[in-house]
Amino acid sequence: MKRAAVHIALGVIALLTLAPILWMVSVSFMSPGEAAASPPPLLPREATLGNYRQLLAQAGMGRAFLNSALLATCAALLSLAFNVTAGYAFAKLHFTGRDRIFRGLLAALVIPGQVAMIPVFLMLKSAGLVNTYLGVLLPAMAQVPGIFLVRQYAVSVPDSLLEAARIDGAGEGRLFRSIVLPSLAPILVTLAVLSFLGSWNDFLWPLIVLADDRLYTLPVALASLTREHVPDSELMMAGSVITVLPVLALFLLLQRYYIRGLLAGSVKG
């Protein structure tokens, strides 16, 4: 009886939570102007792909999609390259000042990222990297939460395994490739997913760095569409679908890894 009430409450909340997303998908298939009615229609009278066609042909959203996909993929690869090696080093390799440096990195998490943005912008500008893909990617290569995530996981790799390989004469590089990386596999997926989604959803930094609309990522392109013109809501909803649905699908597919990353960062932290 009590449990039934819980399920009904959850059902209502879930419906309210998903309603905006479902409504977005529905409106994106409506004909221009159809949603501007009172009461607002919930389903298209006649589903059409016209909005998507127009969006890809005219508004440059197809290009923005490719930009976003390319940048998010590169961001995930760079994040793996930099954060995994560092996370492993902080967990398993003993070097001078290691723990002090690690504590310093964690303490630096209180500094909002936006504080660094203006000098980074000026630096990239003098290097000629403003308005380039590199300008978007470089500042996010290494990230403290990513290093922390890998470190927390790498701590559990048994020292005896590493020592045995060292005694057998394996170099540190080979050790990392053949023993460390395979045992870190699940957390690599987590880190890659988090980095991909983080890059795909990022807004302020690409907005600052990218001036040329052919380089725009989806969020920047979508925001400029809302600010410059007043297009039909049906067209805008199709733009939102293109922006939101890929990451939602990726999350549903790799949910387990995503949630693991979310919990690792907070519960023990």
Added chain:
Amino acid sequence: MRAKLAGWMFAGPALLALAVFFFVPVAAAFLLSLTDFDIYAVASRENVRFVGAENYLRLLQTPLFWKALGNTAFFVVIGVPLSVGTSLGTALLLDAAHAKLQGFFRTALFSPVVTTLVGVAVIWRYLLHTRYGLINHGLELLGLRPVDWLGDPRWAMPAIVLFAVWKSFGYNMIILLAALQTIPEELYEASRLEGASAVQQARMVTLPLIAPTLLLVSTLTMAGYFQLFAEPYVMTQGGPLQSTTSVLYFMYDEGFKWWNLGSASAVAFLLFAIILAVTAGQAAAARRLRWSEES
């Protein structure tokens, strides 16, 4: 010895990247905030002058900065309790749900978190539309009068709070649910045997055990909510009547619209100082209440 060298080899690239793209820029931002770096300085560095605390003093006399600070404070003070409260409520419901349904509901309630903020802000702009929006339609069905959500200075910020809560509550819900699930069933059994009511149980068992987590998520959420930017940028462009201009929005305009980069750096540092003070204050209050784990 070998391991030491290896340590630096493995950690070095990331530390170098963090130094170049974060730590040095943070220090540079502070120096920049003490100069009159503006559009002329972007063209030639010879036009930069050291001005001491002038940027800070001028900001403190700028009405729009105070307005932005007030708007941001409203967003934090109303939004954070609402968001964490929703997270806690839904986490409690999920904890009580049947194991088989829990996974489905958890995913459904969490999904707004992973969506692209700009994308869903666009949706909400239409949901909040005065004439054709579903939200006003819902109010009408309840017999209430429609609200000009994004066009009325009194309602624009509350509308953004509503959107932000919808977008973010799932994150803390997951963390609180994990904390709830670590509470041993025996504790509830024992308190039931002693005749505790559901309310007493919540107060004597659940709350004390999740208090450290609750404090942690409140602090993190607060720090995040102070960084309000994209919501007003997409939904209201800071208006109407600058009622949704946040501190970061102000910084963005100051820096990248007017190119007053010295002054914009000062805004960034003031925001940092405020976040630091508020989180430190919260931690101190928690220590006094013996809520945090260290005490």
